[in-house]
Amino acid sequence: MHSDRASLGLKIAAGAGLAFMHLPLLLIFIYAFTTEDKSYQWPPPGLTLKWFSVTWSRPDVWEALSLSVRVAAISTAIALVLGTLCAAAVSRTKFFGREAVSLMVILPIALPGIITGISLRSAFNLADIPFSFWTIVLGHATFCVVVVYNNAVARFRRTSGSLIEASMDLGADSFQTFRHVILPNIATALLAGGMLAFALSFDEVIVTTFTAGQQQTLPIWMLEELVRPRQRPVTNVVAMVVVLVTFLPILGAYYLTRGTDTVAGQGK
Amino acid sequence: MTSAVQFTGVSRHFGSVRAVDAVDIDIAEGEFFAMLGPSGSGKTTCLRLIAGFEQPTGGDIAIFGQSAKGVPPYKRHVNTVFQDYALFPHLNVRDNVAYGLMIAGRPKAERHRAAEEALELVALPGYGTRKPSELSGGQRQRVALARALINQPKVLLLDEPLGALDLKLREQMQEELKALQRKLGITFVFVTHDQGEALSMADRVAVFNEGKIVQVGRPEDIYYRPEVPFVADFVGSSNVLPPEVTEKLTGKRCHAALRPEALRISESGHVATVRATSFIGTATRVSLVMDDTPMVALIPKGQEIPAVGAQVNLSWQDEDLHLMEARS
Numbered sequence: 001m002h003s004d005r006a007s008l009g010l011k012i013a014a015g016a017g018l019a020f021m022h023l024p025l026l027l028i029f030i031y032a033f034t035t036e037d038k039s040y041q042w043p044p045p046g047l048t049l050k051w052f053s054v055t056w057s058r059p060d061v062w063e064a065l066s067l068s069v070r071v072a073a074i075s076t077a078i079a080l081v082l083g084t085l086c087a088a089a090v091s092r093t094k095f096f097g098r099e100a101v102s103l104m105v106i107l108p109i110a111l112p113g114i115i116t117g118i119s120l121r122s123a124f125n126l127a128d129i130p131f132s133f134w135t136i137v138l139g140h141a142t143f144c145v146v147v148v149y150n151n152a153v154a155r156f157r158r159t160s161g162s163l164i165e166a167s168m169d170l171g172a173d174s175f176q177t178f179r180h181v182i183l184p185n186i187a188t189a190l191l192a193g194g195m196l197a198f199a200l201s202f203d204e205v206i207v208t209t210f211t212a213g214q215q216q217t218l219p220i221w222m223l224e225e226l227v228r229p230r231q232r233p234v235t236n237v238v239a240m241v242v243v244l245v246t247f248l249p250i251l252g253a254y255y256l257t258r259g260t261d262t263v264a265g266q267g268k
Numbered sequence: 269m270t271s272a273v274q275f276t277g278v279s280r281h282f283g284s285v286r287a288v289d290a291v292d293i294d295i296a297e298g299e300f301f302a303m304l305g306p307s308g309s310g311k312t313t314c315l316r317l318i319a320g321f322e323q324p325t326g327g328d329i330a331i332f333g334q335s336a337k338g339v340p341p342y343k344r345h346v347n348t349v350f351q352d353y354a355l356f357p358h359l360n361v362r363d364n365v366a367y368g369l370m371i372a373g374r375p376k377a378e379r380h381r382a383a384e385e386a387l388e389l390v391a392l393p394g395y396g397t398r399k400p401s402e403l404s405g406g407q408r409q410r411v412a413l414a415r416a417l418i419n420q421p422k423v424l425l426l427d428e429p430l431g432a433l434d435l436k437l438r439e440q441m442q443e444e445l446k447a448l449q450r451k452l453g454i455t456f457v458f459v460t461h462d463q464g465e466a467l468s469m470a471d472r473v474a475v476f477n478e479g480k481i482v483q484v485g486r487p488e489d490i491y492y493r494p495e496v497p498f499v500a501d502f503v504g505s506s507n508v509l510p511p512e513v514t515e516k517l518t519g520k521r522c523h524a525a526l527r528p529e530a531l532r533i534s535e536s537g538h539v540a541t542v543r544a545t546s547f548i549g550t551a552t553r554v555s556l557v558m559d560d561t562p563m564v565a566l567i568p569k570g571q572e573i574p575a576v577g578a579q580v581n582l583s584w585q586d587e588d589l590h591l592m593e594a595r596s
Binding site: 160162163165166167168169170171172173176180181184185 | 319320321340341342346347348350351352354355356357358367368370371372415416419
């Protein structure tokens with residue numbers, strides 16, 4: 001017989017699955033407070049807050065954090081401009097090769113990061129471009145553009161084309177139409193796409209490994225730090241910060257795009 | 269008299285599709301002009317050509333004597349009421365209506381006053397702070413109308429504006445639109461596929477078929493004196509007699525139109541067979557076949573309805589048989 005209530009077995013299985021995914025995260029948080037700093041001993045011999053102040057006074061943490069924030073911010077900004085323009089072109093006009101362009105824009109996120117990384121690295125080598133802040137930004141922008149594009153293209157498709165015509169009809173030129181009609185209608189989609197792009201860039205490791213020179217972004221710094229058996233809880237403190245910094249935008253993006261399923265410009 | 273809108277041999281071809289093909293139109297200032305035709309006949313493309321959303325592939329369009337070639341939509345003194353109303357979902361009713369003034373850079377107080385006046389004109393005073401999504405279809409239609417009128421256009425284009433409304437509301441809006449046009453004296457160009465709407469509202473009607481205008485004239489002319497079989501059939505739902513049948517009846521070889529309400533079932537006349545009958549409220553619609561030609565007769569209430577399959581005699585007054593000699 002069909003029942004709307006889940007059986008006990010299913011509930012346990014679901015609970016176990018969720019626990020498997022999230023308990024390790026909890027462990028990371030707990031080890032940020034441990035008093036022992038050489039190895040991850042369980043249970044922690046004691047709890048302390050001193051690693052927060054140790055982390056605060058470590059210049060390498062600040063350098064890595066600031067680099068990551070700058071890379072994520074600039075990659076997201078580039079992605080917002082290019083992704084929106086591309087989405088507008090693909091959804092508003094018809095041209096030869098439109099489907100191919102659409103596919104090629106999405107491809108970087110479907111490709112394994114290691115392929116993107118290797119190909120960018122060889123391209124930079126061939127072109128004699130020294131690895132720098134900007135090569136990292138370029139690497140991140142490849143997949144950030146996709147996230148913004150996907151969000152924007154979906155919103156463009158749901159925005160009635162006659163809104164743009166109505167605006168032009170009432171005397172607005174292209175720029176005014178963009179500012180007063182298009183932007184307000186795609187703003188939440190852009191914000192959501194931008195937040196997602198920021199979060200993706202912030203914790204990216206693979207592409208960064210291939211496109212960075214001597215600089216360390218935060219995830220790369222953490223990877224290096226794990227090998228050194230000294231002041232290990234510092235890494236855990238940073239991990240907590242990363243979880244918060246990436247989780248909040250994704251949560252925000254979810255709430256912003258929720259409940260916007262009604263078609264903009266649907267008149268009837 | 270000045271022409272508000274003048275088409276000279278205007279074409280709009282999309283590849284091999286001739287959406288509009290060598291059309292000449294002359295719409296006078298202050299006229300209520302209807303473009304009537306089935307979907308895909310080119311009437312909406314003509315409207316979009318006037319608005320500037322499409323550019324002609326041939327010919328020239330003049331708006332108040334000035335060529336519209338290369339003039340973008342935002343520089344034309346023409347405004348449009350869209351079929352789906354196209355109200356901006358992120359703005360409230362007042363900001364929707366005042367959009368044109370906001371773009372023109374008018375101060376806020378003036379915009380709000382003008383928007384309220386426009387809303388009064390369309391019988392929606394005090395609706396300014398609502399969102400379009402909170403309005404009914406008829407109310408959105410009025411907002412779209414107010415928004416299109418706020419820039420005081422010289423020509424107002426209406427693209428099937430009543431299509432989404434229910435019958436009662438549609439009839440009410442027809443009267444209101446007509447009254448509004450008289451009051452404002454603006455040229456209205458109205459696109460519709462509903463012949464009743466075109467005939468009841470317009471000063472003149474252009475009937476479109478396959479990208480061409482097949483007849484232009486006053487509603488009575490279009491209805492009673494169709495020049496081609498298409499107009500007789502589409503506008504009047506007339507019976508169209510082929511040339512052979514007309515020749516037998518009158519001796520002249522051309523298409524002829526015979527209105528369903530002009531047909532009588534009587535003692536003597538032309539023999540026809542009843543195929544089907546259906547009650548449509550004010551009358552009964554009787555489908556018949558006469559000389560292999562399908563015919564429709566409207567039998568008024570109170571008269572005897574023949575049985576399906578019966579042989580009857582059809583008769584009509586001679587002046588009701590309209591010969592289409594000129595262009596058939």
